[in-house]
Amino acid sequence: MIDVLLNRLDRVRKHGDGYRARCPACGGHSDRDKLSMSERDGKVLLYCFGGCRGDAVLAAVGLRWADIMPPRDRPLTPRERDEIRRAARQAGWSIALDALAIEAKVVLVAARELQAGRALPTEDLARLQEAIAWIDASATLLSDAPAWRPDYMTPVKAAA
Ligand SMILES: [Zn+2]
Incomplete structure (x- = not known):
């Protein structure tokens, strides 16, 4: 599922068990790639060291959480x-x-x-x-x- 996101990001590279990339929400003029991502148990984890919220990062590349998470058959409790x-x-x-x-x-x-x-x-x-x-x-x-x-x-x- 993480590939959907990786395909839309710039400067993606492997970093440890995960990936780093330019943050599409805040990283336009930074020389340091602040977005860190990994995938565990089918769940995509992402963190922007520039302080962006996950949904803002996704929105910047036209995605929502639902696009990169396994589908659900009922609302969350x-x-x-x-x-x-x-x-x-x-x-x-x-x-x-x-x-x-x-x-x-x-x-x-x-x-x-x-x-x-x-x-x-x-x-x-x-x-x-x-x-x-x-x-x-x-x-x-x-x-x-x-x-x-x-x-x-x-x-x-x-x-x-
Ligand atoms: Zn950011």
Whole structure:
């Protein structure tokens, strides 16, 4: 089902278990592709690091959720709707973790070069900038995932 969406996007490329592409809703003049997508259990998950809502991303390429989700034979119950909302939040966290894992490797490679006393070529510096931006966006996305946020990530409250 995700192919229907991928076929309508620009600069689609494989990224970890999913894909990245230019966000059709906000990515017109950005050099960083902010739309992250994957498919799990037949469900399409998408997240825009530029802050676009999923339905806005789909609308920008003339699609609705119904076009990329398996057909349903009855309306959703409130409980199912809650379930979908929660799944969407978790999908965002999962996408952020994937992005962190990939971008951390980029930073690690750069750090090793610097540690060895070698200067980074311009294109590597640009990639490093991109990695930093992704890590920053992922950390923001994960900041509302308290269930498994370790204590050391909890901001220390300033004394009154
Ligand atoms: Zn967007």
